Amino acid sequence: MAGTTDTQAAVKAETYLPTSGYVFDKNAANVLSGTIAGDNSLVLKVYYKQVFKVTYAPGDHGSFKSQTYTVSYGSQTPGFSGDKTANGNYRFTGWDKTIESRVTGDIVYTAQWAANSNGGGGNGGGGGGSSSGGGGGSSSGPRDNGSTPSGGPGATTVTIDPDAVPLANLPNEDGAADLLVIDDEDVPLAALPKTGQSGASGLVLFLSSMMLAAFVAVSKKREDDK
Numbered sequence: 001m002a003g004t005t006d007t008q009a010a011v012k013a014e015t016y017l018p019t020s021g022y023v024f025d026k027n028a029a030n031v032l033s034g035t036i037a038g039d040n041s042l043v044l045k046v047y048y049k050q051v052f053k054v055t056y057a058p059g060d061h062g063s064f065k066s067q068t069y070t071v072s073y074g075s076q077t078p079g080f081s082g083d084k085t086a087n088g089n090y091r092f093t094g095w096d097k098t099i100e101s102r103v104t105g106d107i108v109y110t111a112q113w114a115a116n117s118n119g120g121g122g123n124g125g126g127g128g129g130s131s132s133g134g135g136g137g138s139s140s141g142p143r144d145n146g147s148t149p150s151g152g153p154g155a156t157t158v159t160i161d162p163d164a165v166p167l168a169n170l171p172n173e174d175g176a177a178d179l180l181v182i183d184d185e186d187v188p189l190a191a192l193p194k195t196g197q198s199g200a201s202g203l204v205l206f207l208s209s210m211m212l213a214a215f216v217a218v219s220k221k222r223e224d225d226k
Contacts, residue, residue: 003036011044018048023072025049049073052106056080061090061113071103080109089116 003009010033013024028047036042049072056067063085069078077100084092090113099109 005036005038007036009034009036009042009044011046013046013048016046016048021050021052022048023051023070025072052103054078054103054106055108056095057108057110059096059111059113061086061088062092062111063087064111073103075103077101077103084111086113090114091116 013030013032017024025047028049029045030047031043031045034042034044051070051072054069054071054077058064058066064082067080067082071078079099086092093112093114095109096112097107097109100107
């Protein structure tokens with residue numbers, strides 16, 4: 001910088017601003033103007049300091065806008081300002097890295113998110129289709145879907161030994177000639193019972209049993225008389 005002796009000399013900080021990443025340090029011992037001496041003793045001083053950017057980014061599920069701060073080297077890291085709002089059913093869980101107390105370079109802190117769980121755990125509080133409720137069929141009989149619960153009808157089978165079944169004595173060959181023979185045409189046949197005629201069927205069965213008992217008694221008496 002050149003000038004005339006005993007004249008005023010001045011400098012603007014912006015004129016000598018270094019490349020990006022620096023700003024004028026107004027708090028330093030700057031000498032921006034002075035009188036030019038013949039012995040070249042005047043020295044103008046302009047100080048600059050390096051600056052960095054600190055950014056808070058919303059990440060994948062954040063709805064807030066990014067915040068960027070320009071901070072000089074060694075300064076305290078500025079904090080995030082505002083609410084950490086989310087898109088959808090997510091909650092903020094922190095930043096992707098530990099926030100440094102002092103700024104030493106450009107840095108980006110990205111918000112981290114976690115999905116919120118559905119309240120109540122789904123349908124855990126709803127009806128569970130109790131087996132005793134309506135529409136499920138009897139608790140012991142067949143259900144509507146055709147299945148039969150354990151312990152229902154038919155679940156237990158009883159086997160009877162044939163030797164334990166009493167049988168009537170068959171007539172011997174000697175008394176075969178004295179047997180009463182009834183022609184098939186003389187045996188009255190009862191009509192098959194219709195719906196609601198279960199009582200009539202029982203009466204027919206009772207009469208048939210009485211006739212058979214009388215036949216056996218007569219045959220036995222004739223055999224004893226001989």
